[in-house]
Amino acid sequence: MEIKKKLLDIVRDKIRFKHYSIKTEKSYVGWIKHYIFYHNKKHPIEMAKAEIEQFLTYLAVERKVSPTTQNQEFSALLFLYKEVLGIDMSSWNIQALRAQERKHIPQVLTKDEVKKVIENLTGTYQLIVYLMYGCGLRMSEALNIRIKDIDFGFDKVYIGDSKSLKDRIVPPPQAIKQRLRAQVEYVEGIHVKDVSDGYGSVYMPYALERKYPNAKFETKWQFLFPMRNVAKDPRSEVIRRHHVHEKTLGRNIKQAAIKAQIHKRVTSHIFRHSYATHLLQSGIDLRSIQELLGHKSVETTMVYTHVVAEMNKGRVVSPLDLLA
Incomplete structure (x- = not known):
């Protein structure tokens, strides 16, 4: 053992x-x-x-x-x-029975449903979902945004894409610019308090922490959506303020969907699917949506054409309805 x-x-x-x-x-x-x-x-x-x-x-x-x-x-x-273990498996040619791949068409919310869910969220959680839907972000991308990633002068949000390892830039929704500014001011305030309380550091990727050892105390590196309280880092055991926990956000989204009486499976990712689908419906071309979502291949983005096609089937008049 x-x-x-x-x-x-x-x-x-x-x-x-x-x-x-x-x-x-x-x-x-x-x-x-x-x-x-x-x-x-x-x-x-x-x-x-x-x-x-x-x-x-x-x-x-x-x-x-x-x-x-x-x-x-x-x-x-x-x-x-x-x-x-230093063993190369490439010559082993693993032939296990693979789990059956299901052809999955993502479920999306209507614009009205998105609005209802968001209206049943409050505070920071509401702003995060506004940003996820307004920019087509994954939950992890939204939660990992730092103060420095918001450029109000050029209307840009810099996104560190953890899946494709290719960073991208998206335009922030104009409707929430003032709330984003207020959020930055809020983070600045709590960071000053954290420093005065003997904390104030933030998690930094290893390479950056070695290269810029004092950057973790700078305001610009603080998370845009911090937790309410400081906590012990599970790796370094340093007490610091991390971003809002994914489970906490997910739980708030689920509760908001219940309050809004939306009987679909509403998760954080449904807002990204809804963003892409609504852009496609409004006439934005597939390549542009691919760039905004950060997909490596346009084939990945093409799933939303199937979503729109399924929606258009609803316009087909059933022969049963014609009997009347």
């Missing part, structure tokens, strides 16, 4: 050395642990192609996980063998 503990610690260290997010760290460590326990705590160095195929097949057949979940587990094992 000591070997397993030591191995997982090495995995954590390697993930942090690679500057992966804490979310990825928890996911990879959890999946690797699951893999080890599935094979009766056998050390991965003693396992290879057959054990990996058996585990991935078990996930698909018995656990009935989604293709995305199965791919996450496979990525965790790739990381384990290549980065931690």
Whole structure:
């Protein structure tokens, strides 16, 4: 059992050395642990192609996980063998039974439904959702915005794209510019208090923290949507103010949808889908939407043409209605 503990610690260290997010760290460590326990705590160095195929097949057949979940587990094992154990899996040709991929057309909200949900949110949570819908942002992108990323002079919001690793610029909605200015002033105020209380640092990516060791205390690097209270960083154990927690925002969105009596599955990502669909309906071309969303390929963006096509089916008059 000591070997397993030591191995997982090495995995954590390697993930942090690679500057992966804490979310990825928890996911990879959890999946690797699951893999080890599935094979009766056998050390991965003693396992290879057959054990990996058996585990991935078990996930698909018995656990009935989604293709995305199965791919996450496979990525965790790739990381384990290549980065931690120094074993190249490329020649193994893994042939596990894959989870069945479902053709998924994203659900979207109407403009009226978006308005109703937002009206049932308050304060910072309302402003975050305004920004997610108004700019087509992922939740993580909105929450990771820093003061420096808002350029009021040129009407630009700089987005660090964590998925494609390609940053992009989007125009902020004019309707919330004054609220964004007020939010910046609010953050400036609480940052002054944090500094006076002996805190005031903010999480910085590792490379930047080494290069600019004092930047974490600067106002411009503070998160635009900070938590109400300071908390201990799970990695460094430094007490600092992080951004609003994803689960907290998600819970507020869910409650707002219930209050608005919207009987669709309303998550943070539905606002990004709705943004793209509403732009397409208003005549904005697909390439422009691709750039605004930060998609690598236009094929990814094309899913919204299917959404609009499905909506247009509603205009078809049923033969039953013609009987009258």
